[in-house]
Amino acid sequence: MKGVRAAVRYAKALLQLAAEKQLTEQVVQDARMVHALISESKDLTLLLNSPLVRADKKEAVLTEIFSGKVQDLSLKLIQQTVQHNRENLLGVIFEQMITQYNNSHRIAKVDVSTAIPLEESIKEEISKKFIETFKLSKVELNEEVDEDLIGGLVLRMGDKQLDASIRRQLNDIKKELV
Numbered sequence: 001m002k003g004v005r006a007a008v009r010y011a012k013a014l015l016q017l018a019a020e021k022q023l024t025e026q027v028v029q030d031a032r033m034v035h036a037l038i039s040e041s042k043d044l045t046l047l048l049n050s051p052l053v054r055a056d057k058k059e060a061v062l063t064e065i066f067s068g069k070v071q072d073l074s075l076k077l078i079q080q081t082v083q084h085n086r087e088n089l090l091g092v093i094f095e096q097m098i099t100q101y102n103n104s105h106r107i108a109k110v111d112v113s114t115a116i117p118l119e120e121s122i123k124e125e126i127s128k129k130f131i132e133t134f135k136l137s138k139v140e141l142n143e144e145v146d147e148d149l150i151g152g153l154v155l156r157m158g159d160k161q162l163d164a165s166i167r168r169q170l171n172d173i174k175k176e177l178v
Helices: 004-020 024-040 042-049 055-066 072-083 087-104 120-134 166-177
Strands: 107-114 138-145 152-157 160-165
Touching: 004 024, 004 072, 004 087, 024 042, 024 072, 024 087, 042 055, 042 087, 055 072, 055 087, 072 087, 087 107, 107 120, 120 138, 120 152, 152 166, 160 166
Parallel strands: 107 138
Antiparallel strands: 107 152, 152 160
16 A cells, blocks of 8 residues: 555654653553544545545644644654645544554454354453463453355454355355265
C-alpha cells in the first residue's frame, strides 16, 4: 500500500512524543477513535482523499471534528499531516500506531468466527489460552457470527489461522471423494 512507510514513521514519532509527555494511553485511545471514524465514515474518507478540497478547508474541518475530543498532540499530528499533503494517510497512520502499541505491549487481536454467538465463559477461555500459549499481556477478541461455518470455529491472529469448522471438514471430505 502506498505511503505505509511514511505512516509508520509518523506513528512511531507520535508514540515516542506521547511517551515523553506521558500521554501514551490517551493518544492510543485517540488513535483508535480516529481510525474507527475514518474507517466507518465514507464522507470523511472522501474528504481526506479529495484533490479538489483545499488543504486549509480540510484542516478546518478536521480541527472542528476533533478539537476537544482528542489530545492536543493527536490534533497537531492531524493538522501537520494536512499541511504536508499527507491527510490521505491519516487512517493508515493511526492503524500503524495501534499496531506498534499493541506489539510493544504484547496485545494481540484475535478474530473468532463461529456459527452461533459464544458465551462469555468460552470467550474468556479462548483469551486465557492465547495469553498462555503466546505469552501475551492481553487479547482483544473480535467475534463474528458466520452461519455458513455450520459448527466449530475459525481463529485468526495476525497471519495465523486455525480452521476447526465443520464447513472445512466437509470440504476436506469432498476433496477426498472427488
